[in-house]
Amino acid sequence: MPSEKIEFKTADGVTLRGWFIKPANADSASKLPAVVMCHGFSALKEMDLDAFANHFTEQLSLSCLVFDNRGFGDSDVAPGMPRQEIIPSVQTSDLSDAITYAQSRADVDADKIAIWGSSYSGGHVLWVGAVDRRVKAVLCQVPCVDGWENFHRLIRPDFIAGLNKSFQEDRVARAAGKPAGTLPVVDQDPLKPSALPTTDSYEFFTAWGNKSNWKNEVTIKRFECFSETL
Incomplete structure (x- = not known):
């Protein structure tokens, strides 16, 4: 389908x-x-978002706006802030700003806006759809709606104390002006620290890492937010 590179301000x-x-x-x-449309946990638009967008535009008389979340892929980050950081309240705000950009286009019907999300962004679109009255439809697959529950399903109980210690140390280090601490998104060894310590996650992300500019890294603060999200 015909695609145009776009950019917009939050x-x-x-x-x-x-x-x-x-x-x-x-x-x-x-x-x-x-x-x-925006992608899930640390993922980039190149990770098959175009496949979904192409399917929609082939089957229906509509357009798709696909973008990288801030600090990931081709998108920028605020001055002084780290890349690879996922803060739910920021990403949902950015999604509303993407809606505003879409409405500003001369080729878009501003009264007919839908939002699409998967996994982590699947939770985002549920929230934005509930509070942003411009949204007329929500498409959501395998959403993350309970970060606390997901955190405790993914992380072994004997690892949690160490992660909580890392959260506190990262807060102190940031306050002292040091760079944000990071964790791998995935690791081949599920017993090593990572955000998604599962075999299927490792296979998915490493496959895309070889054909995109995806980075196997998220900030520790982002992981702390995940563990607290309800």
Whole structure:
């Protein structure tokens, strides 16, 4: 499907980048509904978001706005803030700003906006759909809706005390002006520290890591937020 590289500013001035994908037979003068799409935990738009967008635009008379979350892939981050950091309240705010950008386009019907999310962003779209009245439809798959429960399913009980210690040490280090601490997203050895210590996660992310600019890293603060999200 025809795609256009796009960028837009968030409420706090950060530039986010992505693609705007239209149906092949779209009339340049027409205003189509739009689906705003963002990926899940640490993932990039190249990780098959275009496949979903292409399917939607092939089957339906609508366009798709696909973007990288701030600090990941092609998107920027606020000055002085680390990349590879996932803060739920920031990502949901950025999703609303993506809706605003979509509505500003001359080829979008501003009254017909849907949002799509998967896994971590699947939880985001449920929240944004509930509070942002501009959203007319929500598409959500395998959403993360209980970070506390997911954290305790993923992490062995004997690892939790060490992670809590890391959270506290990272807060103190940041306050002293040191760089944000990080953890791998995945590791081949499930007994080593990582955010997603499962074999299927390792296989998925490492496969994409070889054909995109995905980085096997998230900040410790991001992982702490995950463990607290309800």
